[in-house]
Amino acid sequence: MILSTRTRTLWSVISVLPVLAFILWDGPTWLTLVLMIIAPLLMAIPHEGLHVLGHRLYGVRARLGQIKSVFGWPTLAVQALEPQSLRSYRLALLLPALVLGLVPLVLGVSLGSRPVLLIGWVGVSMASSDLAVWFHLRHWPGQTLVRDHPGEVGVIRLDA
Numbered sequence: 001m002i003l004s005t006r007t008r009t010l011w012s013v014i015s016v017l018p019v020l021a022f023i024l025w026d027g028p029t030w031l032t033l034v035l036m037i038i039a040p041l042l043m044a045i046p047h048e049g050l051h052v053l054g055h056r057l058y059g060v061r062a063r064l065g066q067i068k069s070v071f072g073w074p075t076l077a078v079q080a081l082e083p084q085s086l087r088s089y090r091l092a093l094l095l096p097a098l099v100l101g102l103v104p105l106v107l108g109v110s111l112g113s114r115p116v117l118l119i120g121w122v123g124v125s126m127a128s129s130d131l132a133v134w135f136h137l138r139h140w141p142g143q144t145l146v147r148d149h150p151g152e153v154g155v156i157r158l159d160a
């Protein structure tokens with residue numbers, strides 16, 4: 001299962017909508033503008049690091065590499081180097097969205113902090129391909145043996 005460019009584009013557009021909605025709701029401010037530029041830069045390495053951590057928690061080796069983004073330019077991506085169960089793959093896939101997306105969203109709402117809320121939405125939008133892969137694999141059983149696709153966003157099923 002690999003994601004087509006069309007699917008990846010669709011998910012990245014959908015995932016950026018909350019950020020745009022936030023700006024409409026909160027009004028464009030300098031803080032919002034600065035956060036929208038700086039947050040993705042500061043969160044890129046932690047995002048990929050959390051993928052590596054997710055793989056390592058199950059003893060799967062992974063390395064940081066590059067793939068082509070939906071817009072054609074190179075983007076950072078972690079690739080697992082060994083086959084693994086879909087259960088462990090899902091953890092590695094969703095860890096950045098949970099830690100850098102969901103956690104700031106919950107904190108932003110509970111603290112009433114708009115900048116933290118925005119950081120959460122940026123974190124979610126950075127995980128759009130991860131969420132798309134998770135969504136497309138949601139019906140596969142957890143014990144399914146998968147391997148990261150070497151050049152595309154998606155997995156190769158090894159036990160089918």
Ligand SMILES: [Zn+2]
Pocket residue numbers: 047051096126127130
């Ligand atoms: Zn990711």
